[in-house]
Amino acid sequence: MATIRKIAFWLLVALILLFTLFPFYYAVLTSLESGTALFTPNYLPETFDLSNYRQVLGRGAFPTNVLNSVLVAAATVAISLFLGLTASFALARVPFRGRKLLLLTVLSVSMFPQIAVLAGLFEVVRAFGLYNSLFSLIMSYLIFTLPFTVWVLTTFMRDLPVEIEEAAIVDGASPWIIVTRVFLPLMWPAMVTTGLLAFIQAWNEFIFALTFVSSSDTRTAPVAIAMISGTSAQETPWGAIMAASVVVTAPLIILVLIFQRRIAAGLTAGGVKG
Amino acid sequence: MGASRRRAALLFLAPMLLTLALVAGWPLARTIWFGFTDASLTDLDGAAWIGLGNYLDWLPYGDGSGEWIGLLVDRQWWRAVWNTLVFTFVTVSVETALGLAIALVLNADFPMRGVVRAAVLVPWAIPTVVSAKMWAWMLNDQFGIINDLGMKLGLLSAPVAWVASPDTAMVAVMLVDIWKSTPFMALLILAGLQMIPRDIYEAARIDGVNPIMTFWRVTLPLAAPAILVAVIFRALDALRVFDIVYVLTPNNSETRTMSVFVQENLFQFDQFSYGSAASTLLFLVIAMITLAYIRAARLNLD
Numbered sequence: 001m002a003t004i005r006k007i008a009f010w011l012l013v014a015l016i017l018l019f020t021l022f023p024f025y026y027a028v029l030t031s032l033e034s035g036t037a038l039f040t041p042n043y044l045p046e047t048f049d050l051s052n053y054r055q056v057l058g059r060g061a062f063p064t065n066v067l068n069s070v071l072v073a074a075a076t077v078a079i080s081l082f083l084g085l086t087a088s089f090a091l092a093r094v095p096f097r098g099r100k101l102l103l104l105t106v107l108s109v110s111m112f113p114q115i116a117v118l119a120g121l122f123e124v125v126r127a128f129g130l131y132n133s134l135f136s137l138i139m140s141y142l143i144f145t146l147p148f149t150v151w152v153l154t155t156f157m158r159d160l161p162v163e164i165e166e167a168a169i170v171d172g173a174s175p176w177i178i179v180t181r182v183f184l185p186l187m188w189p190a191m192v193t194t195g196l197l198a199f200i201q202a203w204n205e206f207i208f209a210l211t212f213v214s215s216s217d218t219r220t221a222p223v224a225i226a227m228i229s230g231t232s233a234q235e236t237p238w239g240a241i242m243a244a245s246v247v248v249t250a251p252l253i254i255l256v257l258i259f260q261r262r263i264a265a266g267l268t269a270g271g272v273k274g
Numbered sequence: 275m276g277a278s279r280r281r282a283a284l285l286f287l288a289p290m291l292l293t294l295a296l297v298a299g300w301p302l303a304r305t306i307w308f309g310f311t312d313a314s315l316t317d318l319d320g321a322a323w324i325g326l327g328n329y330l331d332w333l334p335y336g337d338g339s340g341e342w343i344g345l346l347v348d349r350q351w352w353r354a355v356w357n358t359l360v361f362t363f364v365t366v367s368v369e370t371a372l373g374l375a376i377a378l379v380l381n382a383d384f385p386m387r388g389v390v391r392a393a394v395l396v397p398w399a400i401p402t403v404v405s406a407k408m409w410a411w412m413l414n415d416q417f418g419i420i421n422d423l424g425m426k427l428g429l430l431s432a433p434v435a436w437v438a439s440p441d442t443a444m445v446a447v448m449l450v451d452i453w454k455s456t457p458f459m460a461l462l463i464l465a466g467l468q469m470i471p472r473d474i475y476e477a478a479r480i481d482g483v484n485p486i487m488t489f490w491r492v493t494l495p496l497a498a499p500a501i502l503v504a505v506i507f508r509a510l511d512a513l514r515v516f517d518i519v520y521v522l523t524p525n526n527s528e529t530r531t532m533s534v535f536v537q538e539n540l541f542q543f544d545q546f547s548y549g550s551a552a553s554t555l556l557f558l559v560i561a562m563i564t565l566a567y568i569r570a571a572r573l574n575l576d
Contacts, residue, residue, distance in 0.1 A: 009382070013390060016376055020393050020457065023408045024400065026419060030411060041422035087290035090283035102287075109298045113514035115533040116557040119308050119540055119550045120301030123318055143297040150290060175282035204401035206517040207533075211541060222403040226521050238411050245404040252399045260392040267458065268465035 024249065031242035038239050052243035061216040062244060065224035069248070072134050072220060073202035076141040077195045083142075084149035084194070085187065089179045091150070092157035093165070103154065110147035114207055117143065125212050136212040137220065141205060145198035152266065156190040157183065193266035196259055200252060221248045302557070308550035315546045328551035345551050353527060354535040355559070361444070361531060362512040365451045370505055372452070373459030378493075380460065381467045394457045402454065406521035409450045413437055443528045450518050455511070459504050466500020467493070513560050532556045 030038065034049050056062050090096075091103055121140055130136035164186070168178050209220045219227070225244050229236060256263060309328055313321035330347065334340035345351050380391055397405065412419050415435035424430035436446045470493065478488045516533040523529045530538075536556060539549030 009379070009384070012375075012379055013384070013386075016379060016390060017393055019453070020397050023405070023412060023453065024396060026412060027404075027408045039417045041417060041419045043419070083290045083293060086286040090286040094279055094283035096280055096283060102291075106294070109294055111510055112298060112302075113510075113533070113556060113560055115514055115516060115536050116553050116560075117298060117301035117305060118537065119546065119553055120304030121297065122540070123304055124296065124301055126318070140297055142293055146290065146293060175279060175286070179286075200399060204403075206401075206403050206520075207537065210520075211537070222401045225401075225407060226403050238414075238417075241407050242411065245407055249400050249404055252401075253396055256395045256399045257392050260388070260395055263395060264391065264461050264465075267461055 024253070027242045027245050027249075030238060031246050034239050052239040053247070056240050056243045056247065061219070062221075062224055062247075064217050065219050065221045066247065068134055068218065069203055069221040072137045072141065073199045075138045076145055076202040077198045079138065080142060080145040080149040080198050081191055081195055083146060084153050085184070085191070086179060087150050088153035088157050089175070089183060091154045103151075106147045106150050110144065110151065112143065114143065118207070118211060121208075122211065130212075132213050132215060132218055134213070134218060137205075137209055140208045140212065141202045144201060144205075149194045149198060152194045153187065153190055156187065160186060189262070192259070193262045196255060196263060197266050200255070203248075203252065305550050306554045306557075308547055309554045310551075311547050313547045313550070315541065315544050318546070321547070324547075328548050345548065345555065350527065350530070351535060351552060351555075354530050354532050357444070357529060358513060358515070358531040358533075361448060361451070361515060362509055365448050365455070365512050366505060366508050368448075368452050369456045369459045369508060370463075370501065372456045373463050373504070374497075374501070376456065376460035377463035377467055378489075380464050394460055396457075397454050398457045398461075400454070402517040403521050405450055405454045406518050409446070409453070410437060410522055413446055413449075437523055440526075440528045443523045443526055447518055447522055447529050450522060451512070451515065454518075455508060459508060462504035462507070463497060463501055466497040466504075469500070470496045509563070510560065513563065514556070532559070 029042075029045050031052050032045065032049055033047050034051050037047050037049070091099060121143075125131050125136040125140070128136075128139075130139065160183070165178050165182050168182050173181070204222060205220075206222050206226070209223045210226070213219055213223075216224075221244070225241065225248065228241050228244065308318075308321060310323060310325060311321035312324050312327070326344075328345060330342060330344040332340055333343045376394060380387065380394070400408075413421075413436040415421065415433055415438065418433075418436070420436070421430060421433040425433070434442060436442045474492055474496075475488065478492055483491070514533050515531050516537065519526075519529050519531050519534050520537070532552070533556065536549050536553045539545040539552060541549075543549075
């Protein structure tokens with residue numbers, strides 16, 4: 001009985017691994033095939049052909065698109081962490097009227113459907129002359145990274161004991177000094193977690209990137225992948241699409257494997273959307 | 275310290291609040307306003323107020339007869355609402371069941387648990403566009419591995435055009451979402467399971483309660499709040515699904531969701547004000563479902 005249960009359990013574990021990992025494994029396998037090998041389904045790697053990667057990375061705008069994604073995601077993370085850290089100090093450590101309401105407002109923005117602001121945001125982007133510029137994306141991505149960052153950092157900062165800033169207050173340190181010298185060094189774990197989650201969200205974003213930039217060298221990587229197509233529907237370049245997909249996904253998977261504990265903790269702390 | 279500290283707090287809050295007003299509050303208000311105008315993509319500044327014309331209007335033919343036009347009588351729109359609701363209901367239900375199963379496995383003590391937990395995060399981390407493309411390839415009618423596997427196992431008698439055929443397009447879209455979002459569900463539920471004190475299980479075991487009873491009488495009720503939060507978050511997310519549908523099944527009325535309807539009208543069909551009106555309805559639908567759900571769930575919980 002015990003052995004049967006053990007076998008059943010491990011079968012379940014194997015099934016979970018197969019379910020979660022097979023699609024990416026198959027994308028890698030496909031990306032290493034070309035010509036006729038591509039069009040005969042196989043379950044184990046048979047060829048090791050890097051021509052798809054050479055095609056995707058060697059010419060065209062794709063390397064620029066990846067660079068755009070890196071720049072946009074990094075800038076979004078930096079701005080949200082800066083605005084989030086200062087705001088969370090005010091929300092967590094300074095008692096004032098309307099604090100709860102403010103926190104609830106911030107949280108409700110994170111529930112916003114992005115599509116509900118698309119038309120109005122398009123007008124703002126155009127008014128600032130940011131259409132087809134990466135700044136339009138950095139600005140608009142703050143709508144989903146900032147509320148989450150503020151929320152998590154506030155929760156984290158509220159739990160720190162009063163004693164840590166007492167000495168600084170007695171010494172007459174300004175709030176800015178307290179934030180940067182006392183809290184910042186203690187906040188790193190929470191900042192890394194929220195920063196990572198914000199980076200992944202910004203890296204994966206599609207609808208704003210599809211709408212606010214329009215030329216092939218200002219696109220981000222997800223939009224570029226969505227737009228790879230052949231001369232006809234019958235000639236979709238699956239090998240190239242899979243190679244580009246692996247290039248865009250591999251860094252994220254490495255990040256996830258290194259920081260899996262932090263990411264899991266951050267996801268459950270803020271209930272961030274997938 | 276009180277007054278100067280409060281002044282500093284205001285100064286610290288201002289940039290964050292201004293940013294949110296600029297990227298969320300103002301655009302939302304403008305979108306709602308555009309819905310009551312005749313704005314077009316090429317002439318946003320010339321938008322003039324037309325009242326409820328985008329929602330419902332009587333179009334006279336001039337001979338006494340006429341017809342109702344507008345969003346509220348637009349079959350395409352209601353089809354999109356229906357598609358979105360079906361998508362949300364099915365995916366969130368399946369994801370909750372699968373997520374609970376995976377969470378129960380991950381909550382057990384076994385070697386390599388860390389590896390499995392990391393693996394579960396992989397689908398969540400993959401960009402939605404990439405997930406959609408990976409599955410589009412696996413579900414390809416001629417060379418796809420799903421058809422190949424189905425035929426080899428005898429489950430399919432002939433290859434199925436999963437993405438192209440009207441009967442299965444929605445199934446394909448749901449499949450991708452279930453694959454991508456189940457891990458998120460599992461992690462949220464796992465957090466709830468880990469809050470349950472171990473001695474409760476110990477007590478149940480000593481009393482000779484069988485594991486299935488323990489699950490229904492102990493685990494499920496105690497994990498219910500965490501599951502509920504996870505369900506609400508997933509449902510809110512599913513109601514605005516865009517990426518998967520747009521990439522996997524473009525221009526398909528079988529799978530067109532509210533978000534896709536809005537984006538198409540705003541930026542592809544040159545119906546900016548009509549799209550804005552639809553976007554306003556989408557916002558209202560999501561807000562109402564959220565409120566109703568939270569209220570209903572709270573009633574059931576006490």
